[in-house]
Amino acid sequence: MSASSPFPSGHDRAATVTRLRAAGCVFAEDEARLLISAARTPATLAALVDRRAAGQPLEHVLGWAEFCGLRIAVDPGVFIPRRRTEFLVRRAAALARRAAAPARQDRARPHTVVVVDLCCGSGAVGAALAAALGQVELHAADIDPAAVRCARRNVAAAGGQVYQGDLYGALPARLRGRVDILAANVPYVPGGKVGLLPPEARAHEPRVALDGGADGLDVLRRVAAGAPLWLAPGGHLLVETSERQAPLAAEAVGRDGLICRVAHSARLNATVVIGTRQPGPGA
Numbered sequence: 457m458s459a460s461s462p463f464p465s466g467h468d469r470a471a472t473v474t475r476l477r478a479a480g481c482v483f484a485e486d487e488a489r490l491l492i493s494a495a496r497t498p499a500t501l502a503a504l505v506d507r508r509a510a511g512q513p514l515e516h517v518l519g520w521a522e523f524c525g526l527r528i529a530v531d532p533g534v535f536i537p538r539r540r541t542e543f544l545v546r547r548a549a550a551l552a553r554r555a556a557a558p559a560r561q562d563r564a565r566p567h568t569v570v571v572v573d574l575c576c577g578s579g580a581v582g583a584a585l586a587a588a589l590g591q592v593e594l595h596a597a598d599i600d601p602a603a604v605r606c607a608r609r610n611v612a613a614a615g616g617q618v619y620q621g622d623l624y625g626a627l628p629a630r631l632r633g634r635v636d637i638l639a640a641n642v643p644y645v646p647g648g649k650v651g652l653l654p655p656e657a658r659a660h661e662p663r664v665a666l667d668g669g670a671d672g673l674d675v676l677r678r679v680a681a682g683a684p685l686w687l688a689p690g691g692h693l694l695v696e697t698s699e700r701q702a703p704l705a706a707e708a709v710g711r712d713g714l715i716c717r718v719a720h721s722a723r724l725n726a727t728v729v730i731g732t733r734q735p736g737p738g739a
């Protein structure tokens with residue numbers, strides 16, 4: 457390749473597609489385009505293609521995933537946000553907009569919505585909510601230090617805070633009773649089924665991000681049990697589950713007095729259980 461030739465040449469492009477196809481990448485042309493645009497030199501491109509051909513998820517190789525129209529930074533070893541979770545974001549954003557509407561008695565001062573992204577992984581859910589809503593008070597937490605490092609980059613633009621620790625134990629106590637939107641895309645794969653996941657998930661995403669215990673609902677039950685203490689009156693908990701798990705998940709969410717409903721998107725194959733704390737008097 458001469459110094460004046462555009463990078464990469466048509467030959468490099470075709471070779472990249474061929475290599476990706478041979479490695480089993482179904483969308484080899486699209487992936488080649490993304491990898492080429494991420495590489496500044498032929499050597500970098502070769503290294504990226506090697507990683508992808510060896511089975512690393514495309515998002516880990518690129519260093520980002522598209523989510524709700526945003527580029528979310530995703531480091532190797534961090535859960536890659538799934539397209540279906542955009543449904544949870546949309547439902548949460550709709551509920552948050554209602555919470556932000558000026559209170560009847562104080563129309564001049566819209567309420568700044570308090571959003572918590574629990575089990576935040578890369579922070580995709582919180583970042584997308586902040587982008588959709590504009591002004592929010594955003595907090596995110598995860599138990600995994602790699603996820604927390606990654607989330608800090610993604611939620612910084614929204615002025616969000618990210619904490620490390622076990623569920624609510626990571627959050628500052630001052631948030632108790634103040635959270636308008638508690639979004640939690642927890643791990644919900646039944647432990648015995650983690651081995652059946654596609655290799656990209658099994659080998660490249662941490663088990664703590666996938667394994668939800670015997671029936672997949674261990675973490676969800678803990679989140680549901682703690683939610684009434686942290687939600688503001690009228691605040692909402694939103695958790696993603698599979699359609700099959702939804703009845704048990706709804707039972708867990710409704711157990712401690714939250715008003716519970718299940719929402720489903722056939723298009724995204726996404727199910728979200730929503731639990732709402734009773735509004736306070738005068739709301």
Ligand SMILES: C[S@@+](CC[C@H](N)C(=O)[O-])C[C@H]1O[C@@H](n2cnc3c(N)ncnc32)[C@H](O)[C@@H]1O
Nearest residue numbers: 535537575576577598599600622623641643665
């Ligand atoms: C399915 S991933 C979802 C990540 C992110 N919310 C998303 O949708 O992309 C679940 C996340 O929960 C975190 N997690 C698992 N158990 C946790 C716990 N006890 N406390 C806090 N985070 C936990 C994992 O580290 C992982 O990042």
